[in-house]
Amino acid sequence: MDAFTTHTGIGVPLRRSNVDTDQIIPAVYLKRVTRTGFEDGLFAAWRKDETFILNNPSYAAGSVLVAGSDFGTGSSREHAVWALLNYGFRVVLSSRFADIFRGNSGKQGLLTAQLSQDDIELIWKYLENEPGASVTVDLVSRTVTAGDIVAPFEVDDYTRWRLLEGLDDISLTLRHEQDVTEFETRRPAYKPSTTVA
């Protein structure tokens, strides 16, 4: 995973709440067995509508998605994160994220920055008035800058540290393999095995 410190890119105002992962990438695109190539499925149904924001050339090369509340609800599909990353997004801003989506994002280096809904509204207005304007997201200082707007965002300390360092979870856990082995000796004998019976 690449380290993330700060990112500047075109902001895309997505004025929708409850964007579920079926909207981010419909199930028919989930049949691939790779981690790449999912950009064509991103918002597939909405992109058929010519008025959809990503069909506006000013926003098409966006990398900072500014979304409504409850972004990423529903299915656990990590393909939603891959689709956003494959398309070119590095950051999603929202006032509230679904848990699983947020966890998946953190594993893949997609920053999910939680802002107040008031700040989201301000940034939406700014980006709608200035199509193609850039947004800077600074993970070190935990701030989003868009024009004159400077807004703080929330991200948990541990995820922030991992993103700043570009560390992957499995390697971190394997440093403590001894603890896992020891725990296994303490598990009750009645716990089921999938291979017996």
Next chain:
Amino acid sequence: MLTTGHGQAVPAMGRNQDKRVEDVSGTLAEKVWEAHVVRRAEGEPDLLYIDLHLIHEVTSPQAFDGLRLAGRQVRRPDLTLATEDHNVPTTPGPITDLVSKTQVDTLRRNCEEFGVRLFPMGHAEQGIVHVVGPQRGLTQPGMTIVCGDSHTSTHGAFGALAFGIGTSEVEHVLATQTLPLKPFRTMAVNVEGELQPGVTAKDITLAVIAKIGTGGGQGYVLEYRGSAIRALSMEARMTVCNMSIEAGARAGMIAPDQTTFDYLQGREHAPTGADWDAAVADWSTLRSDDDAVFDAEVDLDANTLTPFVTWGTNPGQGLPLSESVPDPETMGDDNEKAAAQHALDYMGLTAGTPLREIRVDTVFVGSCTNGRIEDLRAAADIVKGRKVADGVRMLVVPGSARVRLQAEEEGLDQVFTEAGAEWRLPGCSMCLGMNPDQLAPGERSASTSNRNFEGRQGKGGRTHLVSPLVAAATALRGTLSSPADLVDATSEGSK
């Protein structure tokens, strides 16, 4: 959203961290969590041991690929089980969609290479992953259970801490049998009273989600409590826990009791002899202590609950069947108004239309929410001796091969086919339309599944979430209906 959440006004995580240090008492979720902590360090997530890892073809290929690239093995194949469910056709014959076939073939190769047990298409134990685990007795109280599928919350019905994970986490569990996790908050969902005839577990869960909203459970493990929950069968409890994710919660749980133990005893993977006694002794301690404090509480009155249906494009947009399509103008702020209007436009509905007048093209009975034997019995009971309405297609898809066999032994397949419904092979089917079972654009369904998102059941398809009883009654009348409507119709001589 119809109503605002209770869950939003509570302080962020942290209480758990404060109290768990010295506390042995606490909520059910906290007890199961504590029993699985492999490692705890300041400023880091707890490392939790995973007792059971369930796998299917859609969210696992990239995880196995990751293992191969890093030269890693599956640490505990004996705690891992795979089944083919999302892509499988529900009509006889091989998979004809080549991309689906590749995904299923990839799972088979991966299971072979890494020594993971697999129940493939056609196997007597194949089925939807969340139906298979419980029916084999693999899902037991006090376990930690994960799967790359958000409806893993189903297994919480047994008092397990069970939740959906992403593919990176699937790889993490395969490699280490653990997951680093931040503590969840806990919410008590108290459902007191007695359900009226025709009102089911599905109506409880749709009402809870409508009450707290699709984000109301965000960050929480929900514990369903109260006399109405205690009275539910294990299968009905699974329906309730299954949809916890639709309220944004990571998991749903119900404390194990005699109903749980009776369900488990004698199943393949359930403990036997002295192990059974030891297990029951442990399981009996798995309840929230009387002085346990939840981070949030929600109350629902079972006595006044009536059949619930969704009208919009998220599971929180639901109402009693007796009501009408709501007017977006009456809703919260501008964003909520716009979201509701967008939902009505997508659904092709007009505010003020009685929900009972909404005509459907398709009825789907199945899925990990309502594809178990009791669901099929309930639906069969309604359609028995009657006919599916003209112009309505009814699909009945058992949740597993075993459920299908059981239903056939009871003659339910005959009941459905004689009524004009289609009796299918097990799988996820039209719940998410990864196989050929899909709605055409503009088609409308009454579905016993769990999500009414735009395009979920097929591009342009419109979904109303309902219970198996409402699904069956709707199939007979052609419009959203409850079994009570059938009685009325008969007595009026109109049908």
